Amino acid sequence: MATALITGASSGIGLEFAIEFAKHNHDLILVARSEAKLKELADAVKAKYKVTVHVLVKDLGSDKQVDEVHNYTLMQNIQVDYLVNNAGLGDYGAFADEDWNKINSMIDVNIKALTRLSWLYVREMIQRKKGRIMNVASTAAFQPGPYMAVYYASKSYVLLLSEAMANELKDHGITVTALCPGATESGFADTANARDTRLFKRKIPSSAAVAAYGYKAMMKGKTVAIHGTMNYMMAQSVRFAPRKTVTAIAAKINNKD
Template sequence: MTYTLITGASSGIGKEFARVFAQKGHHLILVARRIHLLEHLKKELLKDNNIKIELFPVDLANPSSAKQLFETITARGLLVDHLINNAGVGSWGPFVEADWQEQLRLIQLNITTLTELTYLFARQMLTYHRGTILNISSTASFGGGPYMALYYASKAYVTTFSEALAEELKDSPINIQVLCPGPTRTGFEKAAGMKHAKMFTWVPTAMPQAVAQAGYDLMVSNRKVKYHSANTHVFNLTARLGPRSLWRKAAAIINGIPRKK
């Protein structure tokens, strides 16, 4: 018996991933901080799907969390053949005015934990000669994003890391993929404290259900990178072909320039 492991599974895109994979008959390992939300989701999914679901209430922003999670799953004999690194956090405002501990938390969750989970499970998958790892990035990875500088940089890392690893392992029995959705209606802007953002009013937004379905479609294909929706293709072309200064200025406006007090 094999499992699909989804991080950040209690809400947003992660929750929709759980629904999609449950409908396809996958046994699930769901990871998030809030156990009550995981339990509610498990109850919902078991009503209509004959699958097994294991819950792990873990704060993946804790530096030791990735190793502990991997070791616990392995000790229980749970075999992961699909890993979806979905957990992430945003931060809004001038970088030099930000709380440093919040910035460290972002780096740990968006970069370090994702990298460590990829490392640990990829090595294990190679021993079993099968597996797929999907890392969730963003259109934010296409260029610098003023007032969300660290978040944009973290997603640039996720995209380029995933692309490089996919090439390294192209002749192996495992597949590394990255999904780059645009703005998605998940409550991200509230969680990130985006007070004056135009991102969710000026830019067409996606629903998390559609993003999760796109992620599933990617995982059952041999593709390495997917830009969800036509808008993300436009953003990618703009970032690659246009002046980088144009991207930065546009990103600053879309992200929401802080108002002077």
């Protein structure tokens, strides 16, 4: 049985990834800070599917705790076949007014932990000549995002890192997928204080739909997987429009009026 390590599994897209992987008979390692939510999910999954579930309560904003995730799999002799770097957070507000701790968390979780876990596990995958990594980016990755500037920039990093890794690893039997959801129903908008932006004040897809799409894209070895036709078209169109115009449109979409 193969094992999937999923970060940010306590809520939203990550929680649905856990169910999706279990449905396909994969053992799970669930990582997040919320112990009760992870345990509840582990119990629900074990009751329904014949899979082994490990719960790791870790704050991925801490370098030490990121390494503890890897050390756990080494000590337990668990081979991670699928790494899903899903944990992430956003923050709404003008760059100059943002709380530094939130900026720091976005850089630590969205960028640093994702990079460190990818680096640690890809080296094991290279030895086995097999493995798949999915990094959850966003449609935010395709343009600058005024009023969520650091978040958009962090997701651009995730997209570009994933595409470069996919290219380097294509002859090693390893695939890297950048999953790019658009606005999705989850805890994200509340954590980011973005619930009343134009982006979230409309009908948006469920986390379950995004996770099912992401799972398929990862298993096909797709490098960039944009969820939804409209999101796909938006991501393509920004390549041909003047950058100032693209940035102004993003500012409007992120507006709270």
